Amino acid sequence: MAVATVAAALLAALGGTLWLAVRRFSGSRDQRMQGGGDQSLMHGKTVLITGANSGLGRATAAELLRLGARVIMGCRDLGRAEEAAGQLRQELGQAGGQGQEPDAAKGQLVVKELDLASLRSVRNFCQELLQEEPRLDVLINNAGIFQCPYMKTEDGFEMQFGVNHLGHFLLTNLLLGLLKSSAPSRIVVVSSKLYKYGDINFEDLNSEQNYNKSFSYSRSKLANILFTRELARRLEGTNVTVNVLHPGIVRTNLGRHIHIPLLARPLFNLVSWAFFKTPLEGAQTSIYLASSPEVEGVSGKYFGDCKEEELLPKAMDESVARKLWDISEVMVGILK
Numbered sequence: 001m002a003v004a005t006v007a008a009a010l011l012a013a014l015g016g017t018l019w020l021a022v023r024r025f026s027g028s029r030d031q032r033m034q035g036g037g038d039q040s041l042m043h044g045k046t047v048l049i050t051g052a053n054s055g056l057g058r059a060t061a062a063e064l065l066r067l068g069a070r071v072i073m074g075c076r077d078l079g080r081a082e083e084a085a086g087q088l089r090q091e092l093g094q095a096g097g098q099g100q101e102p103d104a105a106k107g108q109l110v111v112k113e114l115d116l117a118s119l120r121s122v123r124n125f126c127q128e129l130l131q132e133e134p135r136l137d138v139l140i141n142n143a144g145i146f147q148c149p150y151m152k153t154e155d156g157f158e159m160q161f162g163v164n165h166l167g168h169f170l171l172t173n174l175l176l177g178l179l180k181s182s183a184p185s186r187i188v189v190v191s192s193k194l195y196k197y198g199d200i201n202f203e204d205l206n207s208e209q210n211y212n213k214s215f216s217y218s219r220s221k222l223a224n225i226l227f228t229r230e231l232a233r234r235l236e237g238t239n240v241t242v243n244v245l246h247p248g249i250v251r252t253n254l255g256r257h258i259h260i261p262l263l264a265r266p267l268f269n270l271v272s273w274a275f276f277k278t279p280l281e282g283a284q285t286s287i288y289l290a291s292s293p294e295v296e297g298v299s300g301k302y303f304g305d306c307k308e309e310e311l312l313p314k315a316m317d318e319s320v321a322r323k324l325w326d327i328s329e330v331m332v333g334i335l336k
């Protein structure tokens, strides 16, 4: 009896995986989202995407380029970034984006060095950008690091909090003037559903005691949401909007610090291939919030699958959001 139950469960799992595999082979999910879209929707708009060389950032860049935007890729490794940019230019040329050949597409896609684990790098990046760019229509705070071992940023902050929250906090603040002068403009923040397991402990923001890599990631993603809501409050009446999203579970390089035993890797690859979203599927909400006329004027909201979603009360606590803002200002050295 027990053997029959196990066999039935295995057969059901296999059948489910095969069914998903067939859907994958047919490419139906990607095709549904790729097709259509006004190819000039983002014409004349400049978009900055952090971490645009990989995963969701790369997919977002590809789609916004296709919609006619000028895209600036803010990346920490110029080699990886140039490689991704070369491929994106090629794709754009092949797709006939705005009728351009790869060479002509060069000015439409710009690569700049930005290491969010270094406040010096963030400042240098912004100084250069402010000198060179007359406008910035969309800022997408996308870059992220996930469940790394305990490490510190150049400035001595715990890595996940430092990159995912503090680096983007400084970046956004330094670019706010340009975003305001380019209004109507948008800020899009990529968080995660895992924010639910995080907590803001103001006594130990650096996680010096009892570092827990999962908790620390969740906390940085909760910080992304609190930051978005406080910023939306501060931006009222400016015509600069800011919204935050979770992309779902997506097959990207994010899990690079997770050790999967050699024997379990084929199974993991099969499961992620069958069940995780592709980068293009995962990037849909970022693309939607960056470009859709439907969200014009919408600010301070949390989205998943291109729809507004409810937040837990801890992500809507205004006093925590204000305190986090004030402490973050001190941590990154913004003078009042």
Ligand SMILES: NC(=O)c1ccc[n+]([C@@H]2O[C@H](COP(=O)([O-])OP(=O)(O)OC[C@H]3O[C@@H](n4cnc5c(N)ncnc54)[C@H](OP(=O)(O)O)[C@@H]3O)[C@@H](O)[C@H]2O)c1
Binding pocket: 050, 051, 052, 053, 054, 055, 056, 057, 074, 075, 076, 077, 080, 114, 115, 116, 117, 118, 142, 143, 144, 145, 146, 163, 190, 191, 192, 193, 246, 247, 248, 249, 250, 251, 252, 253, 254, 255
């Ligand atoms: N994948 C998912 O299932 C999932 C789920 C929820 C939320 N998210 C969020 O989605 C965002 C994008 O992640 P992804 O899944 O696309 O992962 P990914 O493929 O690893 O991309 C992350 C990007 O962030 C960049 N980055 C990391 N540290 C950086 C730093 N110090 N300075 C500048 N850039 C840095 C990476 O650069 P390098 O290539 O040079 O390392 C890479 O370009 C993240 O914020 C992540 O938390 C992802």
